[in-house]
Amino acid sequence: MNSMNKIIEDIKSKYNVLNIEQPTKQQVSFDFESRDIHAILAYLKSIGWNQLTFLTCVDFIDDKEFQLVFILMNWETGITIQVRTRLDREKPLFKTIVPIFPGAKFYERDVHEFFGVEFEGNEDSKKGLFLELWDDIPPMRKDFDPQKYSDKKYAKRDYNVDFKKEGEER
Amino acid sequence: MVLDEKDRKTWEELGDFFRGKSMWMMHFCTGCGAIELPPAMTSRFDMERIGMGPMATPRQSDVLLVTGYLSAKTLRRVIYSYEQMLNPKYVIGFGSCTLNGGVYYDSYSTINKLDNYIPVDVFVAGCMPRPEAVMNAFKDLMDKIKAGTANGWKKYQENKEWYEENQKLALGEVDVKDEFHE
Amino acid sequence: MRELKLFLGPNHPGMHGNFSVHLYVDGDIVKRARPLPGMLHRGFEKLMERRLWTNNIALIPRICVVEPDINEMVYAMGAEALGNIEVPERAHWIRMIILELARIGIHMMAFGGIGGPTGLYTGPNWAITERDLILDIFEEITGARVYHMYIVVGGVRKDLPKGIEKKIENVLDKLEGRLSEYEDLILRNSTIINRTKDNIVLPEEVARELGVTGIGLRTSSGKAYDIRKVDPYARYDQVEFEVPVANYSDAYTRLETKYKEVKQSIRIIRQVLEKMPKDGPVRAKVSTGSALKWRIPKGQVFSHIESSRGEYGYYIVSDGSRQPYRIAVRGASYPQGLLGIEKYLPGTRLDDVAIWLDTMGVCAPEIDR
Numbered sequence: 001m002n003s004m005n006k007i008i009e010d011i012k013s014k015y016n017v018l019n020i021e022q023p024t025k026q027q028v029s030f031d032f033e034s035r036d037i038h039a040i041l042a043y044l045k046s047i048g049w050n051q052l053t054f055l056t057c058v059d060f061i062d063d064k065e066f067q068l069v070f071i072l073m074n075w076e077t078g079i080t081i082q083v084r085t086r087l088d089r090e091k092p093l094f095k096t097i098v099p100i101f102p103g104a105k106f107y108e109r110d111v112h113e114f115f116g117v118e119f120e121g122n123e124d125s126k127k128g129l130f131l132e133l134w135d136d137i138p139p140m141r142k143d144f145d146p147q148k149y150s151d152k153k154y155a156k157r158d159y160n161v162d163f164k165k166e167g168e169e170r
Numbered sequence: 171m172v173l174d175e176k177d178r179k180t181w182e183e184l185g186d187f188f189r190g191k192s193m194w195m196m197h198f199c200t201g202c203g204a205i206e207l208p209p210a211m212t213s214r215f216d217m218e219r220i221g222m223g224p225m226a227t228p229r230q231s232d233v234l235l236v237t238g239y240l241s242a243k244t245l246r247r248v249i250y251s252y253e254q255m256l257n258p259k260y261v262i263g264f265g266s267c268t269l270n271g272g273v274y275y276d277s278y279s280t281i282n283k284l285d286n287y288i289p290v291d292v293f294v295a296g297c298m299p300r301p302e303a304v305m306n307a308f309k310d311l312m313d314k315i316k317a318g319t320a321n322g323w324k325k326y327q328e329n330k331e332w333y334e335e336n337q338k339l340a341l342g343e344v345d346v347k348d349e350f351h352e
Numbered sequence: 353m354r355e356l357k358l359f360l361g362p363n364h365p366g367m368h369g370n371f372s373v374h375l376y377v378d379g380d381i382v383k384r385a386r387p388l389p390g391m392l393h394r395g396f397e398k399l400m401e402r403r404l405w406t407n408n409i410a411l412i413p414r415i416c417v418v419e420p421d422i423n424e425m426v427y428a429m430g431a432e433a434l435g436n437i438e439v440p441e442r443a444h445w446i447r448m449i450i451l452e453l454a455r456i457g458i459h460m461m462a463f464g465g466i467g468g469p470t471g472l473y474t475g476p477n478w479a480i481t482e483r484d485l486i487l488d489i490f491e492e493i494t495g496a497r498v499y500h501m502y503i504v505v506g507g508v509r510k511d512l513p514k515g516i517e518k519k520i521e522n523v524l525d526k527l528e529g530r531l532s533e534y535e536d537l538i539l540r541n542s543t544i545i546n547r548t549k550d551n552i553v554l555p556e557e558v559a560r561e562l563g564v565t566g567i568g569l570r571t572s573s574g575k576a577y578d579i580r581k582v583d584p585y586a587r588y589d590q591v592e593f594e595v596p597v598a599n600y601s602d603a604y605t606r607l608e609t610k611y612k613e614v615k616q617s618i619r620i621i622r623q624v625l626e627k628m629p630k631d632g633p634v635r636a637k638v639s640t641g642s643a644l645k646w647r648i649p650k651g652q653v654f655s656h657i658e659s660s661r662g663e664y665g666y667y668i669v670s671d672g673s674r675q676p677y678r679i680a681v682r683g684a685s686y687p688q689g690l691l692g693i694e695k696y697l698p699g700t701r702l703d704d705v706a707i708w709l710d711t712m713g714v715c716a717p718e719i720d721r
Contacts, residue, residue, distance in 0.1 A: 023653040024433050026583045051563055054654070056680040058669050069667060071654050071682075073576070077462030078582035080654055105255045105565035106690040114397075130720060131279065133342045139278050139398060146278035146398050150271075152339050153242075155286045157270045198363035199370050199394065201718065202417040205498055207592045209487075210462075212480045226365045244370060244391040247362055275412055276402065298498050 003077050004028065011081065015040055029082035033040065034068075037085050041070060041100050048074045048083055055097075055107035057115045061142040064089045066117060070097070102103035114140035178318050189258065190315040193303070193308060194225035194232050198251060201238025203298055204262045210301035216274060217301075222308050227255040233311070236290075238298075239267035241279045242341055247286060249344060252288050259323045260315070263290040266297045286336045289322030318325050355383060360705055362391055363446045365468065368709055369417070369716035372628030372692055377702055381600075385697040385705070387690050392720040399677045405431065405505070406643045408676065411503045413499040415681060416718040418461065421454040422659045423501035427679075429585060430655035430668040431505040437636055437646045440485050443507035444586045445628035449520070450493070450502060451657075452617040456527070457486045459617075460658045462713060466538065466607055470547045475538055482530060485523045492516060494660075498706040507635035517625050524618050531615065538597070540606060548603035557600070558696060562687040566662025567609050570710055572601035579658040591623040613660075647674055657691035661713035690719065 004025075011017060019031040020143060031042060049072035058067040063086075070083040087094060096119040097104050108119040108128050116138040117124045129142060137144050178186070199207070210217050211224055225231040227239035228251045240248060252259070263284045271282035291314060294307040295318055314320040326333060337344050361367035372388040375617075396415055400408050403577045412427050413420035425447060432439060464479020468471075482559065492513055494500035502509050516585030538544055554564070556572040571578050575593035580588040596612035598605045620677045639646040650672040662684035671677040683689075697705060 015579075021652070023651055024655075027654065029652065051561060051565070052284045053563065053565075053663060054665065054667060054680070055654070055680040056667055056678075056682075058652075058678045067678075069652075071665075071667065073663070075569075075577045075582060080583075080656070082652070083650075101563070102561050103687055103691060106686070113175065130243075130393045132246070132346060132390065135342065136278075139395060144278075144398075146395060146402070147276040149278045150276055150282065154281045155273075155283045157339075166425060196363060197365050199367075200362075201370065202414060202498075204369065205417050208476065208480045209484055210535050212477045213483045214484050224365070228363065239394060241391060241393050243393065247391065251363055273414065277399055279393050279395045297391070300497060308361065 004079060007079065007081070011040075014043070027080045027082070028077055029084060031084050031086075033115065034085040034087060037068075037070070037083065038095065038097065038100065040083060040151070041072075041097060044072055044081060044152070045100060046081070048076055049079075051075065052097075052101035052103050052107075055104055057111045057140075059115060059116055059140065059142045060086075061089070066092050066115060068094060068111075068117070092117040093120060094118070095120045096125070098122050114138050116141070171241045181262075181349075183318065186318055186320060188316050189232065191221050193222040193260075193312065194230060195222060195235050195308075196228055196231040196233065196251065196255070197224045198228075198248070199233065200236050200240055200244050200248060201265070201267065203235075203237030206298055206301050206304060207235075207237065208346055210304045215301040215304050217306065217308065218241050220305065220309065221312070223306045224316075228252075229256060231255060232258070232260060233308075233317070234259065234261045234288075236261060236263050236268055236284060238265040239272065239274050240250040240284065241278045243279075245281055246341055246344060246346065249288065250348065257323050258320075260291045260311055261288055261322055262311060264307070266295055269295060270291055287333060287340065289325045289333075291322045292300055354378070355510055356463070358702070367706070368465075368714060370713070371689075371716035373705065373709075375697075375702065375705065379577055380702040382698050382702060382705065385693050387693040388416050389690065389716065389719050391571075392496060392717045394721070397486040397679060397681065400676055402675065404644060404674050405648055405676060408679075409501055409504050411556065413501055414717075415721060416659075416664075416683070416715060417498070418715060419454050419458045419660055420499050421450050421503060422657055422664050424501065425451060425585075426655045426657055426664060426666045427668075428503050428505045429657070430653050430666050431648055433653045433655060434471070434651045434668065434670050435505075435638065436507050437638055439507050440633040442511075442632040443634045443636075446508050446512060448586050448591075448624050449621055450490075450500070450508075452621050453486050453489060453520075454669060456614050457618045458636075459481045459614045460486075462660070462710065463534070463538065463607065463614070465550070466544060466707070466710055469703070469710055470541055472538075472541065478537065479529075480536070482527060482667050485526065489516070489520055489523055494517070494715065506638040507633070509635070511634045515706055518672050520621065520625065527614075527616055527666050531611075532610070539611060544607075545703075548607060548622070548707060548711070550602050550604075552603045552700065552704055552711065554601040554606075554696075554712075556601075562664065562692050562695075564687045564692065564712070566658070566660070566684060566713070567606050567613075568601065568688060569664065570584055570595065571605045571609050574599040575596075579656060579663055583656070585657055586622075588620075590627065591620050593620050596685045603711045610660075632674045645674065647672060648676075654682075661685050661715060664718075681721050682685050683715070683717065683721065685713055685715045686719055688712040689714040689716070 054071040268284040361372040376384040412423040445612025464475040495501040665682040667680040669678040
């Protein structure tokens with residue numbers, strides 16, 4: 001547990017941390033302002049968190065914000081760090097982290113496709129990857145309704161109804 | 171075009187008899203059902219002993235096995251592959267997802283009713299169907315072919331406009347020119 | 353010089369699953385390679401937000417088709433971490449049996465599957481039949497061959513059936529007896545050695561740059577980077593096993609490592625059968641009242657385990673309601689399956705592309721989700 005406390009103290013003393021959580025005993029998450037993220041990622045990479053495990057996004061529609069989550073892994077100590085930041089939902093814009101972690105290229109593309117977050121400097125991220133000829137808002141946003149989209153585009157099979165409730169049509 | 175099995179000519183009957191004895195299925199794992207095909211093909215269940223085997227290319231195969239859910243992107247490739255196959259050709263819809271969407275009934279990317287887009291001769295329900303069910307489906311298809319009732323490919327030719335309309339509705343554009351946006 | 357475009361997949365016998373790689377070749381040297389994922393995209397992350405916490409148990413195994421149990425495990429681990437649920441001791445050990453059996457199954461499939469791209473079809477025929485023995489055990493424990501839905505939040509669905517320990521041991525004995533034959537068939541076969549030795553080399557810098565984990569990272573760095581050791585879950589800290597490593601990662605080494613991992617998994621299951629508590633509860637009660645009203649407290653957690661292809665994880669966000677707020681899936685083959693293909697396949701020979709896909713373990717359904 002020693003190394004865990006050390007890293008928390010270290011980050012706290014160097015950067016402006018908005019919030020710290022510790023979901024499990026080998027994991028810690030920090031919230032930062034979005035402009036600090038690149039410096040923090042570069043710093044964490046230099047002290048052993050050299051693997052970007054995951055980059056994803058969460059849509060907090062009630063707060064009108066997107067949350068970007070960078071998950072870093074240190075294989076020597078086994079400690080996972082979540083670095084999180086919030087973006088404005090109306091104009092989600094973030095500078096790419098590909099120069100720090102080249103492996104982020106396709107994750108950024110993924111996030112752009114499913115949430116519409118733009119990554120400045122990663123030109124490839126604007127291209128579609130998983131979806132082909134997509135014609136609606138990015139599907140992982142909370143205000144997208146997959147049932148409605150499915151009903152509109154894909155035909156459903158009709159079944160004979162053996163039993164119906166009283167007052168029901170059909 | 172003969173859609174009724176009673177109007178089959180003698181040579182067609184003969185042809186169907188032999189076709190029903192050896193089925194080549196196309197090697198296209200469209201969904202998760204494909205995981206039960208290796209056991210069915212290899213030495214434990216050994217589907218080859220009843221006259222069915224895998225075939226690498228669409229042009230040489232008789233059966234298109236749609237193994238499980240189809241996302242819109244795969245449906246496009248399935249249609250290309252189906253149209254490449256030579257007549258007579260048959261389709262087996264494999265798993266609940268091809269019937270009604272299965273657990274993905276409300277997904278934005280998977281289709282719910284396969285026979286709206288290509289004609290299906292035999293459906294196998296379940297998630298996931300066991301290797302015995304795969305072989306059973308093949309046996310059913312063979313019986314149907316011998317009886318002259320597996321006429322999906324004729325239906326496809328006759329109702330081409332209807333199928334194309336459905337495909338367009340689900341896919342927008344059936345042909346994609348630029349997959350990588352380059 | 354002329355560039356020619358070739359399609360590897362989706363309907364190609366050398367392709368694993370429904371995945372496509374478009375290759376621009378000059379002669380038989382690959383000049384550019386473009387992965388085309390998304391053909392297995394089902395929108396799982398969206399569907400999971402729409403289902404209850406309990407209903408998701410039926411949905412999650414379907415994310416990775418070849419190794420479904422890891423999904424159940426990470427989901428359960430995440431929910432348990434958020435909800436502070438204590439898992440009964442016996443359930444931990446049963447989970448380990450399931451996970452290691454699944455690991456043997458997929459390694460057998462991948463190990464024998466090298467026969468596909470190299471043209472040695474005895475390999476798949478043997479290995480898939482042997483894997484079926486494991487599926488039979490699964491069927492007896494869980495009732496299903498492929499999608500088990502057995503590891504649930506708070507433990508496992510039900511206790512092991514009576515006398516299954518003996519059957520598992522029989523299967524392990526049989527497998528172990530056959531392993532030397534596999535060594536002769538695959539690892540000492542000149543066809544395979546010629547095709548895989550010094551071929552498709554993955555240097556450590558590349559593995560680090562891409563974020564490749566699992567066998568790719570372990571064989572290139574020479575360090576035991578295995579989550580079972582680094583951040584142990586279940587009861588992996590109470591069993592003895594080695595993590596096979598190497599300092600040079602070519603296709604042959606990775607293949608050999610898979611073979612060694614099968615041996616270690618057999619060793620783990622033997623220890624589990626010996627050490628596990630013989631009776632006791634296997635499922636903790638997670639809520640009072642109906643499972644439909646079951647809520648998980650607010651929080652965000654990344655739960656990860658070691659799959660056969662590397663670090664596999666879910667990022668789970670709960671807002672305290674009956675449904676998960678967001679679940680993001682980190683597929684273990686994401687780095688090698690997308691950026692790895694685009695950046696490091698150019699320069700290799702055309703017929704070695706399938707060997708990259710095979711030995712690096714590119715699993716299409718977990719990339720697409």
